Amino acid sequence: MKILTLMSSFRKHGNTAHVVELFHQELKSLGEQNGEPVEIEMLQVGHMDLGLCRGCRACFDLGEEKCPLQDELLAVKDKILAADGILAASPLYVDDVNGIMKNLIDRLAHVCHRPQFAGKTVYLLATSGGSPAGHTLRTLSTAWLTWGAHLAGSASFMTGAKMPPDEISERYQEKIARSAGKFFRAVNQERYKNPSFINLVVFRTQQRAWSNAPQDSLDYQYWKKQGWTDAQCSYYIPHQAGILKTGPAKGVGWFLSLFMG
Numbered sequence: 028m029k030i031l032t033l034m035s036s037f038r039k040h041g042n043t044a045h046v047v048e049l050f051h052q053e054l055k056s057l058g059e060q061n062g063e064p065v066e067i068e069m070l071q072v073g074h075m076d077l078g079l080c081r082g083c084r085a086c087f088d089l090g091e092e093k094c095p096l097q098d099e100l101l102a103v104k105d106k107i108l109a110a111d112g113i114l115a116a117s118p119l120y121v122d123d124v125n126g127i128m129k130n131l132i133d134r135l136a137h138v139c140h141r142p143q144f145a146g147k148t149v150y151l152l153a154t155s156g157g158s159p160a161g162h163t164l165r166t167l168s169t170a171w172l173t174w175g176a177h178l179a180g181s182a183s184f185m186t187g188a189k190m191p192p193d194e195i196s197e198r199y200q201e202k203i204a205r206s207a208g209k210f211f212r213a214v215n216q217e218r219y220k221n222p223s224f225i226n227l228v229v230f231r232t233q234q235r236a237w238s239n240a241p242q243d244s245l246d247y248q249y250w251k252k253q254g255w256t257d258a259q260c261s262y263y264i265p266h267q268a269g270i271l272k273t274g275p276a277k278g279v280g281w282f283l284s285l286f287m288g
């Protein structure tokens with residue numbers, strides 16, 4: 028099992044790094060117990076060569092390889108594509124992800140137009156001083172769901188300004204073990220093959236929006252080439268969801284697409 032962690036705190040030994048480290052330990056021991064070795068790569072996003080999105084739209088209109096920044100973004104994307112599971116972890120800054128994580132999300136905005144992460148399972152982590160992290164986790168889940176990923180779950184941890192690793196472990200070991208177990212099982216059992224209702228709704232909403240895009244646009248051509256503009260197509264990849272889920276998802280997706288420009 029290949030896990031990629033995208034950790035956006037600039038502090039290499041801060042709260043988020045410690046929570047992530049405990050999460051990794053749990054994943055490794057679950058791998059050993061289940062005879063499924065877990066290979067983990069962690070990217071400390073803030074220490075990579077990733078420029079700020081300038082909003083030039085080259086990725087949308089010409090293709091992501093035409094981004095003028097020519098930095099490590101496409102390498103990050105290749106690593107996501109090569110992983111089975113992605114752990115996305117951010118500290119909370121003013122009730123949202125930090126700027127480093129938001130920039131990564133913005134740099135991957137073309138994946139909202141041309142979703143490529145179906146088949147990937149993601150788990151979301153946030154640490155905060157003391158605030159609830161609902162909005163932060165929603166920012167992360169909105170991005171990953173729009174990119175087509177399967178959301179295994181999320182968890183947040185109140186760690187103050189700087190909590191000693193022992194205290195993090197003492198307070199949160201059980202919660203981290205539960206969360207890692209959920210993530211491990213979702214990846215191990217390939218639950219992405221049975222997409223959630225929300226995954227199906229997102230697909231249908233996008234399907235209506237991109238099917239109506241100009242036919243010479245990159246986005247339309249991408250959707251057409253995948254076979255996703257066909258109204259019979261209910262998801263990015265072959266799946267096991269039944270009609271009781273796909274039927275209502277089609278209706279809700281159609282309804283929501285009415286609110287999109």
Ligand SMILES: Cc1cc2nc3c(=O)[nH]c(=O)nc-3n(C[C@H](O)[C@H](O)[C@H](O)COP(=O)(O)O)c2cc1C
Pocket residue numbers: 036037038040041042043044118119120121122154155156157158159186187188189
């Ligand atoms: C610029 C900045 C803004 C922050 N805003 C909040 C906030 O709005 N609410 C909160 O509970 N904690 C806030 N915090 C605290 C961090 O979320 C918390 O200490 C987090 O665990 C830091 O993770 P790190 O050690 O991995 O960087 C903020 C910290 C910084 C540096």
